[in-house]
Amino acid sequence: MKEIRELNLALGPTAEKWELLRNASDPFGERMTLQMGPQHPATHGVLRLELETDGEAVTRLTPHIGYLHRCFEKVAENVSYPQIVPYADRLDYVAAMNMSLGYVLTVEKLMGIEVNERVKTIRVICAELNRIASHLIALATNALDIGAWTPFLLLFQEREHVLDLLEELSGARLLYNYVCIGGLAFDLPEGWTAKVREFCDYFDPKIPELNDLLSNNKIFIERTGNVGVLPPDIAIAYGVTGPNLRGSGVKWDLRKDEPYSGYEAYDFEVQVGTGEMGQVGDCWDRYMVRVREMEQSVKIIRQALDRLPEGDVKEKIPRSFNKMPVGECYVRTEAPRGEIGFYLVSDGKKTPYRLKARSGCFTAISALPAFAPGCLIADLVAIVASIDIVLGEVDR
Amino acid sequence: MTAEKISQRLLAAGVTAEFKPTTPDPHLEIQREELLQVALLLRNDPDLAFDSLMCLSGLDWPNRLEVVYNLFSFKHRHKITLKVRCPKDNPIVPSVAQIWPTANFHEREAYDLIGVRFEGHPDPRRILLPDDWEGHPLRKDYQPPEFWHDIPVTVQLPTAIDEGN
Amino acid sequence: MINTPDPIVSLVITIIYCVGVVTFVFLFVLFSNWLERKVSAHIQDRLGPMETGGWHGWSQAIADAIKLLVKEDIIPTAADSRLFRLAPYIVFVGSLAGFAVLPFAMNLIGSDLNIGVYYIIAVSSLVVIGILMAGWASNNKWALYGAMRSAAQMVSYEVPVALSLLVPVLMSGSLSMQDIVQNQEGGFWRWYVFRAFPFSLISFVIYFWASLAEVNRTPFDIPEADSELVAGYFTEYSGMRFAIFFLAEYGNMFVVSAIAATLFLGGWQPILPALKFIPGPFWFVGKAFALVLMQMWLRWTLPRLRVDQLMHVCWKIFLPFSFANLMIVGLWTVLAKK
Numbered sequence: 001m002k003e004i005r006e007l008n009l010a011l012g013p014t015a016e017k018w019e020l021l022r023n024a025s026d027p028f029g030e031r032m033t034l035q036m037g038p039q040h041p042a043t044h045g046v047l048r049l050e051l052e053t054d055g056e057a058v059t060r061l062t063p064h065i066g067y068l069h070r071c072f073e074k075v076a077e078n079v080s081y082p083q084i085v086p087y088a089d090r091l092d093y094v095a096a097m098n099m100s101l102g103y104v105l106t107v108e109k110l111m112g113i114e115v116n117e118r119v120k121t122i123r124v125i126c127a128e129l130n131r132i133a134s135h136l137i138a139l140a141t142n143a144l145d146i147g148a149w150t151p152f153l154l155l156f157q158e159r160e161h162v163l164d165l166l167e168e169l170s171g172a173r174l175l176y177n178y179v180c181i182g183g184l185a186f187d188l189p190e191g192w193t194a195k196v197r198e199f200c201d202y203f204d205p206k207i208p209e210l211n212d213l214l215s216n217n218k219i220f221i222e223r224t225g226n227v228g229v230l231p232p233d234i235a236i237a238y239g240v241t242g243p244n245l246r247g248s249g250v251k252w253d254l255r256k257d258e259p260y261s262g263y264e265a266y267d268f269e270v271q272v273g274t275g276e277m278g279q280v281g282d283c284w285d286r287y288m289v290r291v292r293e294m295e296q297s298v299k300i301i302r303q304a305l306d307r308l309p310e311g312d313v314k315e316k317i318p319r320s321f322n323k324m325p326v327g328e329c330y331v332r333t334e335a336p337r338g339e340i341g342f343y344l345v346s347d348g349k350k351t352p353y354r355l356k357a358r359s360g361c362f363t364a365i366s367a368l369p370a371f372a373p374g375c376l377i378a379d380l381v382a383i384v385a386s387i388d389i390v391l392g393e394v395d396r
Numbered sequence: 397m398t399a400e401k402i403s404q405r406l407l408a409a410g411v412t413a414e415f416k417p418t419t420p421d422p423h424l425e426i427q428r429e430e431l432l433q434v435a436l437l438l439r440n441d442p443d444l445a446f447d448s449l450m451c452l453s454g455l456d457w458p459n460r461l462e463v464v465y466n467l468f469s470f471k472h473r474h475k476i477t478l479k480v481r482c483p484k485d486n487p488i489v490p491s492v493a494q495i496w497p498t499a500n501f502h503e504r505e506a507y508d509l510i511g512v513r514f515e516g517h518p519d520p521r522r523i524l525l526p527d528d529w530e531g532h533p534l535r536k537d538y539q540p541p542e543f544w545h546d547i548p549v550t551v552q553l554p555t556a557i558d559e560g561n
Numbered sequence: 562m563i564n565t566p567d568p569i570v571s572l573v574i575t576i577i578y579c580v581g582v583v584t585f586v587f588l589f590v591l592f593s594n595w596l597e598r599k600v601s602a603h604i605q606d607r608l609g610p611m612e613t614g615g616w617h618g619w620s621q622a623i624a625d626a627i628k629l630l631v632k633e634d635i636i637p638t639a640a641d642s643r644l645f646r647l648a649p650y651i652v653f654v655g656s657l658a659g660f661a662v663l664p665f666a667m668n669l670i671g672s673d674l675n676i677g678v679y680y681i682i683a684v685s686s687l688v689v690i691g692i693l694m695a696g697w698a699s700n701n702k703w704a705l706y707g708a709m710r711s712a713a714q715m716v717s718y719e720v721p722v723a724l725s726l727l728v729p730v731l732m733s734g735s736l737s738m739q740d741i742v743q744n745q746e747g748g749f750w751r752w753y754v755f756r757a758f759p760f761s762l763i764s765f766v767i768y769f770w771a772s773l774a775e776v777n778r779t780p781f782d783i784p785e786a787d788s789e790l791v792a793g794y795f796t797e798y799s800g801m802r803f804a805i806f807f808l809a810e811y812g813n814m815f816v817v818s819a820i821a822a823t824l825f826l827g828g829w830q831p832i833l834p835a836l837k838f839i840p841g842p843f844w845f846v847g848k849a850f851a852l853v854l855m856q857m858w859l860r861w862t863l864p865r866l867r868v869d870q871l872m873h874v875c876w877k878i879f880l881p882f883s884f885a886n887l888m889i890v891g892l893w894t895v896l897a898k899k
Contacts (some may be wrong), residue, residue, distance in 0.1 A: 147779060244400075
């Protein structure tokens with residue numbers, strides 16, 4: 001299996017490689033094709049992985065997506081700009097604030113709207129709270145796939161606190177419809193900032209607890225260290241972004257490198273995988289990058305709360321969206337699962353001409369056939385869990 | 397480098413790259429016959445070094461199809477947008493999947509939803525829709541089929557409300 | 562069991578004993594199912610069953626059993642139906658047969674074979690056949706994977722199990738379960754786990770971990786890995802057949818814990834000789850139960866090992882240690898006799 005993995009990496013992403021792997025010698029006819037089907041407890045949604053296996057080792061992997069395609073782009077061409085915000089929420093339903101923030105920033109760039117500081121700060125708080133919630137799911141399901149049942153429930157318990165905060169803010173637990181073009185739907189309720197601070201204080205000691213329970217657990221390290229190594233050049237070539245890219249050692253975070261919504265004012269560190277428990281770019285690195293990012297998110301939230309200025313959150317919301325400027329733009333933001341980019345083409349009417357959502361998970365899945373083959377089936381489950389996909393984003 | 401400078405660089409290298417100052421993001425129009433040449437130039441030239449394809453989208457205009465490439469360079473931190481046109485009766489565009497592997501899935505999606513066929517793509521089949529679906533849904537004149545494998549296809553798109561907010 | 566001159570009376574007493582054991586197994590499985598849910602709940606900071614039956618959902622397991630029994634019996638069309646039907650029973654028989662030589666008290670044993678330990682090791686391997694049948698007959702590639710992994714795991718771990726079980730056999734000089742228990746008379750310091758200290762303790766530990774692998778419990782539950790293989794070799798089973806697999810798994814858990822309790826922890830002997838008035842079965846079941854509780858605790862704490870890591874642990878860690886242990890204890894026994 002080492003040969004197939006090396007062949008995989010050496011040939012690079014060419015058509016010949018697929019052919020060679022497909023026709024690699026199988027003298028005893030031992031290769032078995034099986035579907036890790038759309039219904040499977042470990043594929044994090046409706047993803048079908050067609051595996052060709054030689055015993056337990058995976059020799060070829062073809063992902064099939066589209067089981068959750070909900071025609072976001074077609075719908076976007078038929079409804080007006082503010083109406084698209086709830087649909088954008090439903091792209092990556094686990095990190096809805098980041099999705100709608102990305103969409104809203106795209107439209108604001110097209111219309112040339114510059115929101116005030118209060119709106120920017122609150123958007124940052126919401127995005128970071130949602131990042132914590134989303135990473136908690138990622139880590140919990142990662143643990144569950146490796147076989148550790150307990151962290152799943154403990155982390156979901158923590159997530160309940162975040163969801164309570166966001167429910168108080170926007171009225172919904174998972175899909176908020178809160179970030180509006182030009183501002184926010186509501187201002188902060190009374191006492192909310194105190195509750196967020198309380199949450200930050202409550203959450204700080206939970207991360208070392210998680211590290212004791214899971215991250216430094218010998219069995220977990222055996223299962224995830226040195227497994228599913230994603231070399232940084234393959235990651236960049238295949239367009240992998242977000243924690244998956246940072247896990248491979250590439251220090252790239254859109255919040256620091258192309259700041260939006262006031263992120264340039266916050267002091268936090270970009271977490272990068274260092275290969276502590278294996279090689280750089282293995283599953284443990286990607287897992288640990290997410291754990292550390294949660295710590296940094298708490299730091300950002302505290303700073304944002306400290307500098308929250310006064311203002312009106314609805315002052316820059318346009319009166320009417322019937323006459324939009326003609327133009328096109330592409331804006332990308334750092335969502336918990338990677339970079340979410342919206343390419344918007346407007347022809348002046350009240351509905352977009354074309355809205356394309358480019359999600360981080362889509363490219364992460366496309367990179368799977370490049371670095372996953374050569375592993376065992378149990379490893380494949382660990383790898384799919386570590387790249388953290390949500391099919392809503394992939395299929396849109 | 398700004399988009400204008402990049403277009404001048406490309407013109408100097410002998411390809412047609414028309415600079416179009418659309419707002420807020422300007423773009424370069426590339427001829428589809430020269431697309432591979434341009435792509436290799438953009439990737440390999442050390443001053444341009446566009447090693448990352450951020451996004452690839454297909455567009456359906458009334459009289460043509462268009463493919464839009466949003467490129468980014470990690471080295472120089474600059475971006476550029478390219479557009480390639482093709483007629484509807486011959487919607488073939490060379491594939492850049494060998495140059496930027498990100499394009500693999502994105503081109504399949506453009507084929508699936510808009511109908512642009514990418515020549516030289518290693519795995520040219522539909523990605524989001526079932527393999528035997530007919531039609532390209534993101535086209536403006538798309539009519540969904542009545543039945544697909546004996547399942548009735550009903551399409552009810554939401555409509556735009558008049559006043560925003 | 563009791564050999565009276567009248568064969569009919571003997572037969573009747575034997576049947577009563579068998580019925581008693583099977584009832585005990587059923588009750589134990591129901592109870593430990595409820596207990597597992599409670600233990601897992603409290604480890605995970607939640608409550609577990611609370612409603613069914615009133616106090617802490619004590620009849621939840623019974624409700625689940627009834628639900629399983631009234632479910633539709635689904636046999637996949639392309640499955641090999643004879644093997645499919647037969648597999649659960651073979652697995653159950655493999656685990657139930659172990660109860661025949663478990664000494665519940667001085668006079669309470671199914672059959673005091675003078676090769677008791679040998680019999681138990683042999684009979685618990687029957688389970689592997691049943692599992693392979695289940696995986697193959699399901700006509701499901703994932704079930705087949707689970708069955709192959711399980712067979713490989715169980716067969717490999719038989720070796721450290723047998724080698725660690727040989728240590729008390731060496732120390733007592735007999736394969737009979739009752740003899741081994743009677744040799745541990747006198748208080749907990751006379752139990753085999755503490756006698757040839759620390760070697761028999763090592764044997765006990767190795768036996769405990771290897772027995773976890775025998776019953777497919779985490780961290781060795783890769784054959785039933787929920788998140789990979791749906792349910793491993795019993796994916797296609799539903800209703801009563803699934804209930805039988807379930808019974809067999811929990812029964813097996815008890816059997817391996819009971820073997821550990823008998824051979825290492827003194828069986829039905831009380832902790833202190835003064836406490837002899839408390840009947841033997843109480844001690845025996847109590848010790849076995851403590852080990853079962855330990856197994857449950859581990860399941861909800863640790864992640865699972867991958868197949869090759871599992872094999873590595875068995876062949877490269879447990880096997881050399883148990884071999885070395887056996888030789889040292891053998892030496893110790895010879896020297897102690899002198």
